[in-house]
Protein backbone atom coordinates (compact mmCIF):
# COMPACT_ATOMS: atom_id res chain seq x y z
CA UNK A 308 0.00 0.00 0.00
CA UNK A 309 1.14 3.57 -0.66
CA UNK A 310 -0.39 6.97 0.05
CA UNK A 311 -3.59 7.44 -1.95
CA UNK A 312 -3.87 10.41 -4.27
CA UNK A 313 -6.10 13.16 -3.00
CA UNK A 314 -9.20 13.07 -5.25
CA UNK A 315 -11.88 15.74 -4.94
CA UNK A 316 -15.33 14.18 -4.49
CA UNK A 317 -17.72 13.99 -7.47
CA UNK A 318 -20.04 16.50 -5.88
CA UNK A 319 -22.80 18.21 -7.91
CA UNK A 320 -23.52 17.83 -11.60
CA UNK A 321 -21.15 17.01 -14.47
CA UNK A 322 -21.82 18.60 -17.88
CA UNK A 323 -20.80 16.30 -20.75
CA UNK A 324 -20.44 18.39 -23.91
CA UNK A 325 -20.36 16.42 -27.14
CA UNK A 326 -19.24 18.10 -30.34
CA UNK A 327 -21.45 16.64 -33.06
CA UNK A 328 -24.80 15.06 -32.17
CA UNK A 329 -24.62 12.23 -34.68
CA UNK A 330 -24.81 8.44 -34.35
CA UNK A 331 -22.21 8.00 -31.60
CA UNK A 332 -23.38 10.93 -29.46
CA UNK A 333 -27.10 10.24 -29.67
CA UNK A 334 -26.52 6.54 -28.93
CA UNK A 335 -24.48 7.54 -25.88
CA UNK A 336 -27.04 10.05 -24.61
CA UNK A 337 -30.15 7.93 -25.26
CA UNK A 338 -28.35 4.95 -23.74
CA UNK A 339 -27.45 6.79 -20.53
CA UNK A 340 -31.04 8.05 -20.22
CA UNK A 341 -32.43 4.52 -20.73
CA UNK A 342 -29.96 3.05 -18.22
CA UNK A 343 -30.86 5.76 -15.73
CA UNK A 344 -34.51 4.72 -16.00
CA UNK A 345 -33.63 1.06 -15.50
CA UNK A 346 -34.77 0.19 -19.05
CA UNK A 347 -31.37 -1.09 -20.21
CA UNK A 348 -28.06 -2.28 -18.78
CA UNK A 349 -24.71 -0.47 -19.36
CA UNK A 350 -23.15 -3.34 -21.31
CA UNK A 351 -19.67 -2.53 -22.59
CA UNK A 352 -18.93 0.09 -19.96
CA UNK A 353 -16.02 -0.50 -17.58
CA UNK A 354 -17.06 2.38 -15.31
CA UNK A 355 -20.53 0.90 -14.85
CA UNK A 356 -19.94 -2.87 -14.89
CA UNK A 357 -16.20 -3.44 -14.49
CA UNK A 358 -14.55 -4.83 -11.37
CA UNK A 359 -10.98 -4.50 -10.19
CA UNK A 360 -8.94 -6.98 -8.21
CA UNK A 361 -7.28 -5.41 -5.19
CA UNK A 362 -4.54 -7.09 -3.18
CA UNK A 363 -3.54 -10.73 -3.45
CA UNK A 364 -5.58 -13.43 -5.23
CA UNK A 365 -6.14 -15.03 -1.84
CA UNK A 366 -7.85 -11.90 -0.45
CA UNK A 367 -10.92 -12.23 -2.65
CA UNK A 368 -11.31 -8.47 -3.07
CA UNK A 369 -12.82 -7.61 -6.48
CA UNK A 370 -15.06 -4.60 -5.98
CA UNK A 371 -16.73 -2.69 -8.78
CA UNK A 372 -14.53 0.08 -10.17
CA UNK A 373 -17.27 2.57 -9.36
CA UNK A 374 -17.04 1.55 -5.68
CA UNK A 375 -13.28 2.08 -5.62
CA UNK A 376 -12.83 5.49 -7.28
CA UNK A 377 -15.29 8.37 -6.95
CA UNK A 378 -17.01 8.56 -10.35
CA UNK A 379 -19.92 10.82 -11.21
CA UNK A 380 -23.18 8.84 -10.95
CA UNK A 381 -25.18 8.68 -14.21
CA UNK A 382 -28.00 10.62 -12.53
CA UNK A 383 -25.67 13.61 -12.14
CA UNK A 384 -24.75 13.90 -15.85
CA UNK A 385 -26.23 16.69 -17.98
CA UNK A 386 -25.62 16.47 -21.74
CA UNK A 387 -25.16 19.32 -24.19
CA UNK A 388 -23.59 19.70 -27.61
CA UNK A 389 -23.07 21.38 -30.93
CA UNK A 390 -24.08 20.35 -34.45
CA UNK A 391 -24.46 21.97 -37.85
CA UNK A 392 -27.89 20.35 -38.11
CA UNK A 393 -30.43 21.96 -35.78
CA UNK A 394 -32.33 18.71 -35.05
CA UNK A 395 -32.87 18.03 -31.36
CA UNK A 396 -31.32 14.88 -29.94
CA UNK A 397 -34.46 12.79 -30.47
CA UNK A 398 -34.72 13.74 -34.16
CA UNK A 399 -30.96 13.22 -34.61
CA UNK A 400 -31.17 9.77 -33.01
CA UNK A 401 -34.04 8.87 -35.36
CA UNK A 402 -31.92 9.99 -38.34
CA UNK A 403 -28.94 8.00 -37.08
CA UNK A 404 -31.20 4.93 -36.91
CA UNK A 405 -29.08 3.05 -34.38
CA UNK A 406 -31.60 2.66 -31.55
CA UNK A 407 -35.07 1.45 -32.44
CA UNK A 408 -37.93 3.99 -32.10
CA UNK A 409 -39.68 1.96 -29.36
CA UNK A 410 -36.72 2.46 -27.03
CA UNK A 411 -36.10 6.07 -28.08
CA UNK A 412 -39.73 6.94 -27.37
CA UNK A 413 -39.26 5.93 -23.74
CA UNK A 414 -36.70 8.73 -23.29
CA UNK A 415 -38.14 11.09 -25.89
CA UNK A 416 -38.95 14.14 -23.69
CA UNK A 417 -35.41 14.23 -22.24
CA UNK A 418 -33.88 13.81 -25.70
CA UNK A 419 -36.02 16.53 -27.22
CA UNK A 420 -34.76 18.99 -24.61
CA UNK A 421 -31.20 18.64 -25.93
CA UNK A 422 -30.94 21.06 -28.84
CA UNK A 423 -27.55 21.59 -30.44
CA UNK A 424 -25.83 24.95 -30.17
CA UNK A 425 -24.69 26.36 -33.54
CA UNK A 426 -21.48 24.70 -34.71
CA UNK A 427 -18.08 26.02 -35.68
CA UNK A 428 -17.93 24.43 -39.09
CA UNK A 429 -16.03 24.93 -42.33
CA UNK A 430 -16.67 22.65 -45.27
CA UNK A 431 -13.01 22.88 -46.21
CA UNK A 432 -12.26 20.35 -43.43
CA UNK A 433 -15.19 17.93 -44.03
CA UNK A 434 -15.98 17.88 -47.72
CA UNK A 435 -19.08 15.67 -47.68
CA UNK A 436 -21.03 17.71 -45.13
CA UNK A 437 -22.93 20.99 -45.01
CA UNK A 438 -25.64 22.30 -42.69
CA UNK A 439 -27.45 25.44 -41.58
CA UNK A 440 -26.78 25.62 -37.82
CA UNK A 441 -23.37 27.30 -38.06
CA UNK A 442 -21.76 30.20 -36.20
CA UNK A 443 -20.47 33.30 -37.99
CA UNK A 444 -17.45 35.18 -36.71
CA UNK A 445 -14.94 37.77 -37.80
CA UNK A 446 -12.10 35.27 -37.35
CA UNK A 447 -11.32 31.93 -35.67
CA UNK A 448 -10.53 33.65 -32.35
CA UNK A 449 -14.03 35.14 -32.39
CA UNK A 450 -15.47 31.65 -33.05
CA UNK A 451 -13.47 30.21 -30.13
CA UNK A 452 -14.86 32.96 -27.89
CA UNK A 453 -18.39 32.05 -28.99
CA UNK A 454 -17.75 28.41 -28.02
CA UNK A 455 -16.44 29.58 -24.63
CA UNK A 456 -19.63 31.63 -24.20
CA UNK A 457 -21.73 28.49 -24.98
CA UNK A 458 -19.75 26.52 -22.40
CA UNK A 459 -20.17 29.13 -19.68
CA UNK A 460 -23.89 29.51 -20.39
CA UNK A 461 -24.41 25.73 -20.29
CA UNK A 462 -22.63 25.64 -16.94
CA UNK A 463 -24.62 28.44 -15.34
CA UNK A 464 -28.02 27.48 -16.86
CA UNK A 465 -27.73 23.96 -15.48
CA UNK A 466 -25.92 24.78 -12.28
CA UNK A 467 -23.06 22.45 -13.20
CA UNK A 468 -20.09 21.80 -10.98
CA UNK A 469 -17.73 20.41 -13.62
CA UNK A 470 -17.49 19.87 -17.39
CA UNK A 471 -15.85 17.58 -19.94
CA UNK A 472 -15.80 17.85 -23.74
CA UNK A 473 -15.62 14.93 -26.19
CA UNK A 474 -15.27 15.51 -29.95
CA UNK A 475 -17.76 13.14 -31.61
CA UNK A 476 -17.88 15.18 -34.82
CA UNK A 477 -17.05 13.93 -38.29
CA UNK A 478 -13.52 12.97 -39.31
CA UNK A 479 -11.74 16.00 -40.77
CA UNK A 480 -9.27 15.96 -43.67
CA UNK A 481 -5.77 14.68 -43.03
CA UNK A 482 -3.47 17.21 -41.37
CA UNK A 483 0.05 17.22 -40.00
CA UNK A 484 1.66 19.68 -37.61
CA UNK A 485 2.31 23.17 -38.99
CA UNK A 486 4.00 26.32 -37.57
CA UNK A 487 0.71 27.59 -36.04
CA UNK A 488 0.60 24.44 -33.89
CA UNK A 489 4.01 24.81 -32.27
CA UNK A 490 3.29 27.14 -29.30
CA UNK A 491 0.37 28.76 -27.51
CA UNK A 492 1.41 32.16 -28.90
CA UNK A 493 1.64 30.89 -32.51
CA UNK A 494 -1.72 29.15 -32.14
CA UNK A 495 -3.46 32.25 -30.77
CA UNK A 496 -1.94 34.37 -33.55
CA UNK A 497 -3.22 31.71 -35.99
CA UNK A 498 -6.73 32.03 -34.53
CA UNK A 499 -6.63 35.80 -35.04
CA UNK A 500 -5.39 35.34 -38.62
CA UNK A 501 -7.86 32.47 -39.31
CA UNK A 502 -4.89 30.28 -40.28
CA UNK A 503 -6.00 27.41 -42.56
CA UNK A 504 -3.96 25.00 -40.41
CA UNK A 505 -6.55 25.43 -37.63
CA UNK A 506 -9.61 23.28 -38.43
CA UNK A 507 -12.95 23.55 -36.59
CA UNK A 508 -12.08 20.74 -34.16
CA UNK A 509 -9.04 22.67 -32.86
CA UNK A 510 -11.23 25.69 -32.16
CA UNK A 511 -13.46 23.64 -29.84
CA UNK A 512 -10.45 21.98 -28.22
CA UNK A 513 -8.81 25.38 -27.63
CA UNK A 514 -12.04 26.68 -26.06
CA UNK A 515 -12.34 23.72 -23.67
CA UNK A 516 -8.68 23.57 -22.72
CA UNK A 517 -8.42 27.31 -22.11
CA UNK A 518 -11.31 26.92 -19.66
CA UNK A 519 -9.44 24.10 -17.86
CA UNK A 520 -11.93 21.50 -19.12
CA UNK A 521 -10.86 17.89 -19.89
CA UNK A 522 -10.87 17.29 -23.66
CA UNK A 523 -11.09 13.91 -25.42
CA UNK A 524 -11.11 13.17 -29.13
CA UNK A 525 -13.26 10.27 -30.39
CA UNK A 526 -12.15 10.83 -34.02
CA UNK A 527 -8.71 10.51 -35.65
CA UNK A 528 -8.28 14.26 -36.36
CA UNK A 529 -5.00 15.82 -35.19
CA UNK A 530 -6.94 18.34 -33.02
CA UNK A 531 -5.44 18.54 -29.50
CA UNK A 532 -2.44 16.37 -30.36
CA UNK A 533 -0.21 19.39 -31.11
CA UNK A 534 2.44 21.11 -28.94
CA UNK A 535 0.37 24.32 -28.59
CA UNK A 536 -2.68 22.61 -27.08
CA UNK A 537 -0.60 20.22 -24.96
CA UNK A 538 1.20 23.28 -23.54
CA UNK A 539 -2.12 25.04 -22.96
CA UNK A 540 -3.44 21.92 -21.16
CA UNK A 541 -0.40 22.00 -18.84
CA UNK A 542 -1.05 25.66 -18.10
CA UNK A 543 -4.77 25.22 -17.38
CA UNK A 544 -4.44 21.75 -15.75
CA UNK A 545 -6.69 20.09 -18.34
CA UNK A 546 -6.56 16.32 -18.98
CA UNK A 547 -6.29 15.26 -22.66
CA UNK A 548 -7.18 11.93 -24.31
CA UNK A 549 -7.59 10.51 -27.81
CA UNK A 550 -7.60 9.72 -30.63
CA UNK A 551 -10.20 7.69 -32.52
CA UNK A 552 -12.35 5.30 -30.51
CA UNK A 553 -11.22 1.70 -30.69
CA UNK A 554 -14.33 -0.11 -31.89
CA UNK A 555 -15.17 -2.62 -34.63
CA UNK A 556 -12.38 -3.99 -36.74
CA UNK A 557 -9.54 -2.30 -34.89
CA UNK A 558 -10.82 -3.55 -31.55
CA UNK A 559 -10.74 -7.10 -32.90
CA UNK A 560 -7.29 -6.48 -34.40
CA UNK A 561 -5.86 -5.43 -31.04
CA UNK A 562 -7.41 -8.51 -29.43
CA UNK A 563 -6.17 -11.04 -32.04
CA UNK A 564 -2.76 -9.62 -32.97
CA UNK A 565 -1.24 -9.74 -29.44
CA UNK A 566 -2.32 -13.41 -29.23
CA UNK A 567 -0.65 -14.32 -32.52
CA UNK A 568 2.50 -12.50 -31.50
CA UNK A 569 2.50 -14.08 -28.04
CA UNK A 570 2.73 -17.51 -29.76
CA UNK A 571 5.32 -16.21 -32.26
CA UNK A 572 3.17 -16.93 -35.29
CA UNK A 573 4.26 -14.97 -38.34
CA UNK A 574 1.87 -12.78 -40.30
CA UNK A 575 2.47 -12.13 -43.99
CA UNK A 576 -0.70 -10.24 -44.71
CA UNK A 577 -3.70 -8.70 -43.00
CA UNK A 578 -6.47 -7.52 -45.30
CA UNK A 579 -9.36 -5.65 -43.65
CA UNK A 580 -12.37 -4.39 -45.49
CA UNK A 581 -15.79 -3.29 -44.35
CA UNK A 582 -19.08 -1.87 -45.51
CA UNK A 583 -20.70 0.94 -43.57
CA UNK A 584 -23.72 3.03 -44.50
CA UNK A 585 -24.08 5.76 -41.87
CA UNK A 586 -23.09 9.43 -42.16
CA UNK A 587 -19.62 8.56 -40.85
CA UNK A 588 -19.27 6.15 -43.78
CA UNK A 589 -20.37 8.90 -46.17
CA UNK A 590 -17.81 11.37 -44.77
CA UNK A 591 -15.09 8.69 -44.95
CA UNK A 592 -15.96 8.16 -48.61
CA UNK A 593 -14.06 11.39 -49.23
CA UNK A 594 -10.40 10.40 -49.80
CA UNK A 595 -9.05 13.25 -47.63
CA UNK A 596 -11.11 12.22 -44.57
CA UNK A 597 -10.39 8.54 -45.30
CA UNK A 598 -6.65 9.24 -45.19
CA UNK A 599 -6.99 10.52 -41.59
CA UNK A 600 -8.84 7.31 -40.68
CA UNK A 601 -6.50 5.05 -42.62
CA UNK A 602 -3.41 6.39 -40.86
CA UNK A 603 -5.11 5.78 -37.54
CA UNK A 604 -6.17 2.22 -38.40
CA UNK A 605 -2.92 1.14 -40.03
CA UNK A 606 -0.38 2.04 -37.36
CA UNK A 607 -1.86 -0.46 -34.90
CA UNK A 608 -0.26 -3.64 -36.27
CA UNK A 609 3.21 -2.15 -36.67
CA UNK A 610 3.33 -1.30 -33.00
CA UNK A 611 1.89 -4.59 -31.79
CA UNK A 612 4.06 -6.83 -33.99
CA UNK A 613 7.31 -4.87 -33.53
CA UNK A 614 8.85 -6.01 -36.86
CA UNK A 615 12.19 -4.50 -35.82
CA UNK A 616 12.39 -7.05 -32.99
CA UNK A 617 10.82 -9.92 -34.99
CA UNK A 618 11.94 -9.43 -38.60
CA UNK A 619 11.46 -13.14 -39.45
CA UNK A 620 7.81 -12.95 -38.47
CA UNK A 621 6.56 -9.51 -39.44
CA UNK A 622 9.09 -7.64 -41.59
CA UNK A 623 7.16 -7.87 -44.85
CA UNK A 624 3.64 -7.66 -43.46
CA UNK A 625 1.21 -6.43 -46.10
CA UNK A 626 -1.53 -4.54 -44.22
CA UNK A 627 -4.45 -3.21 -46.27
CA UNK A 628 -7.46 -1.35 -44.84
CA UNK A 629 -10.56 -0.46 -46.86
CA UNK A 630 -13.82 1.23 -45.87
CA UNK A 631 -16.66 1.13 -48.36
CA UNK A 632 -19.67 3.42 -48.04
CA UNK A 633 -22.70 1.19 -48.54
CA UNK A 634 -25.98 2.88 -47.48
CA UNK A 635 -28.26 -0.19 -47.12
CA UNK A 636 -26.47 -1.31 -43.93
CA UNK A 637 -26.70 2.02 -42.08
CA UNK A 638 -24.78 1.88 -38.80
CA UNK A 639 -24.61 -1.93 -38.90
CA UNK A 640 -21.13 -2.37 -40.22
CA UNK A 641 -19.91 -5.66 -41.64
CA UNK A 642 -16.19 -6.22 -41.55
CA UNK A 643 -14.05 -8.96 -43.07
CA UNK A 644 -10.48 -9.70 -42.09
CA UNK A 645 -8.24 -12.15 -43.88
CA UNK A 646 -5.04 -12.93 -42.02
CA UNK A 647 -2.28 -14.90 -43.75
CA UNK A 648 -0.32 -16.66 -41.06
CA UNK A 649 2.98 -18.53 -41.06
CA UNK A 650 3.73 -21.32 -38.58
CA UNK A 651 6.39 -23.95 -37.76
CA UNK A 652 8.70 -24.68 -40.73
CA UNK A 653 7.07 -21.85 -42.68
CA UNK A 654 3.75 -23.63 -43.22
CA UNK A 655 0.99 -21.21 -44.19
CA UNK A 656 -2.43 -20.85 -42.58
CA UNK A 657 -5.34 -18.48 -42.90
CA UNK A 658 -7.68 -16.94 -40.37
CA UNK A 659 -10.95 -15.27 -41.51
CA UNK A 660 -13.00 -13.02 -39.31
CA UNK A 661 -16.46 -11.81 -40.27
CA UNK A 662 -17.71 -9.28 -37.74
CA UNK A 663 -21.30 -8.07 -38.04
CA UNK A 664 -21.03 -5.24 -35.56
CA UNK A 665 -22.90 -2.08 -34.70
CA UNK A 666 -20.47 0.78 -34.73
CA UNK A 667 -22.20 3.18 -32.40
CA UNK A 668 -23.31 0.44 -30.01
CA UNK A 669 -19.62 -0.35 -29.53
CA UNK A 670 -18.68 3.34 -29.31
CA UNK A 671 -21.29 4.64 -26.84
CA UNK A 672 -20.02 2.92 -23.66
CA UNK A 673 -16.53 4.16 -24.51
CA UNK A 674 -17.69 7.77 -24.77
CA UNK A 675 -19.35 7.41 -21.36
CA UNK A 676 -16.27 5.81 -19.76
CA UNK A 677 -13.90 8.36 -21.26
CA UNK A 678 -16.06 11.26 -20.05
CA UNK A 679 -16.25 9.85 -16.50
CA UNK A 680 -12.56 8.93 -16.29
CA UNK A 681 -11.50 12.33 -17.67
CA UNK A 682 -13.57 14.00 -14.96
CA UNK A 683 -11.90 11.70 -12.40
CA UNK A 684 -8.47 12.64 -13.77
CA UNK A 685 -9.26 16.32 -13.38
CA UNK A 686 -10.41 15.85 -9.79
CA UNK A 687 -7.28 13.79 -9.07
CA UNK A 688 -5.04 16.61 -10.35
CA UNK A 689 -3.83 14.63 -13.37
CA UNK A 690 -3.47 17.01 -16.29
CA UNK A 691 -2.10 16.68 -19.82
CA UNK A 692 -2.01 13.41 -21.79
CA UNK A 693 -3.84 10.56 -20.02
CA UNK A 694 -1.98 7.60 -21.48
CA UNK A 695 -3.82 5.23 -19.11
CA UNK A 696 -6.92 5.79 -21.27
CA UNK A 697 -5.13 4.34 -24.36
CA UNK A 698 -7.42 1.32 -23.83
CA UNK A 699 -10.19 3.21 -25.56
CA UNK A 700 -8.36 4.58 -28.62
CA UNK A 701 -7.02 3.43 -32.00
CA UNK A 702 -4.24 6.06 -32.03
CA UNK A 703 -3.46 6.67 -28.37
CA UNK A 704 -1.88 10.04 -27.68
CA UNK A 705 1.47 9.70 -25.94
CA UNK A 706 4.49 11.69 -24.83
CA UNK A 707 7.03 12.64 -27.54
CA UNK A 708 9.73 9.99 -27.91
CA UNK A 709 7.52 7.14 -26.66
CA UNK A 710 5.85 4.59 -28.87
CA UNK A 711 2.11 4.15 -28.23
CA UNK A 712 0.92 0.95 -26.55
CA UNK A 713 -1.76 -0.75 -28.70
CA UNK A 714 -2.09 -4.18 -27.05
CA UNK A 715 -5.57 -4.14 -25.49
CA UNK A 716 -4.51 -6.32 -22.56
CA UNK A 717 -1.48 -4.20 -21.65
CA UNK A 718 -3.72 -1.14 -21.99
CA UNK A 719 -6.27 -2.62 -19.57
CA UNK A 720 -3.57 -3.51 -17.06
CA UNK A 721 -2.25 0.05 -17.28
CA UNK A 722 -5.74 1.49 -16.76
CA UNK A 723 -6.47 -0.68 -13.74
CA UNK A 724 -3.02 -0.11 -12.22
CA UNK A 725 -3.62 3.63 -12.54
CA UNK A 726 -6.83 3.23 -10.54
CA UNK A 727 -4.95 1.13 -7.93
CA UNK A 728 -2.25 3.81 -7.77
CA UNK A 729 -4.87 6.53 -7.23
CA UNK A 730 -6.25 4.59 -4.27
CA UNK A 731 -2.83 3.71 -2.81
CA UNK A 732 -3.41 -0.02 -3.49
CA UNK A 733 -0.56 -2.36 -4.52
CA UNK A 734 0.00 -2.50 -8.28
CA UNK A 735 -0.57 -5.93 -9.78
CA UNK A 736 2.45 -7.30 -11.63
CA UNK A 737 1.20 -10.91 -11.95
CA UNK A 738 4.57 -12.14 -10.62
CA UNK A 739 2.85 -14.20 -7.91
CA UNK A 740 5.98 -15.78 -6.36
CA UNK A 741 4.55 -15.31 -2.88
CA UNK A 742 1.89 -17.99 -3.43
CA UNK A 743 4.64 -20.63 -3.84
CA UNK A 744 7.38 -19.42 -1.46
Ligand SMILES: NC(=O)c1ccc[n+]([C@@H]2O[C@H](COP(=O)([O-])OP(=O)(O)OC[C@H]3O[C@@H](n4cnc5c(N)ncnc54)[C@H](O)[C@@H]3O)[C@@H](O)[C@H]2O)c1
Nearest residue numbers: 327329330331390426476477478526552554586587666670
Ligand atom coordinates in the same frame (compact mmCIF):
# COMPACT_ATOMS: atom_id res chain seq x y z
N1 LIG B 1 -18.94 4.71 -34.44
C1 LIG B 1 -17.76 4.28 -34.16
O1 LIG B 1 -17.59 3.13 -33.83
C2 LIG B 1 -16.59 5.19 -34.24
C3 LIG B 1 -15.35 4.65 -33.92
C4 LIG B 1 -14.23 5.46 -33.96
C5 LIG B 1 -14.36 6.76 -34.31
N2 LIG B 1 -15.55 7.28 -34.65
C6 LIG B 1 -15.59 8.67 -35.07
O2 LIG B 1 -16.52 9.38 -34.29
C7 LIG B 1 -17.03 10.43 -35.07
C8 LIG B 1 -18.54 10.41 -35.00
O3 LIG B 1 -19.04 9.22 -35.62
P1 LIG B 1 -20.58 9.08 -35.93
O4 LIG B 1 -20.79 7.71 -36.41
O5 LIG B 1 -21.37 9.61 -34.80
O6 LIG B 1 -20.72 10.07 -37.19
P2 LIG B 1 -22.00 10.93 -37.60
O7 LIG B 1 -21.70 11.41 -38.98
O8 LIG B 1 -23.26 10.20 -37.34
O9 LIG B 1 -21.98 12.14 -36.58
C9 LIG B 1 -21.06 13.19 -36.64
C10 LIG B 1 -21.84 14.45 -36.33
O10 LIG B 1 -20.89 15.51 -36.20
C11 LIG B 1 -21.44 16.65 -36.79
N3 LIG B 1 -20.33 17.56 -37.05
C12 LIG B 1 -19.37 17.46 -38.00
N4 LIG B 1 -18.51 18.51 -37.91
C13 LIG B 1 -18.95 19.27 -36.87
C14 LIG B 1 -18.49 20.47 -36.29
N5 LIG B 1 -17.41 21.09 -36.76
N6 LIG B 1 -19.17 20.96 -35.23
C15 LIG B 1 -20.27 20.33 -34.74
N7 LIG B 1 -20.76 19.20 -35.27
C16 LIG B 1 -20.09 18.67 -36.31
C17 LIG B 1 -22.18 16.12 -38.00
O11 LIG B 1 -23.16 17.03 -38.44
C18 LIG B 1 -22.78 14.84 -37.45
O12 LIG B 1 -24.08 15.05 -36.91
C19 LIG B 1 -16.49 10.26 -36.50
O13 LIG B 1 -15.38 11.09 -36.67
C20 LIG B 1 -16.07 8.82 -36.49
O14 LIG B 1 -15.04 8.57 -37.43
C21 LIG B 1 -16.68 6.52 -34.62
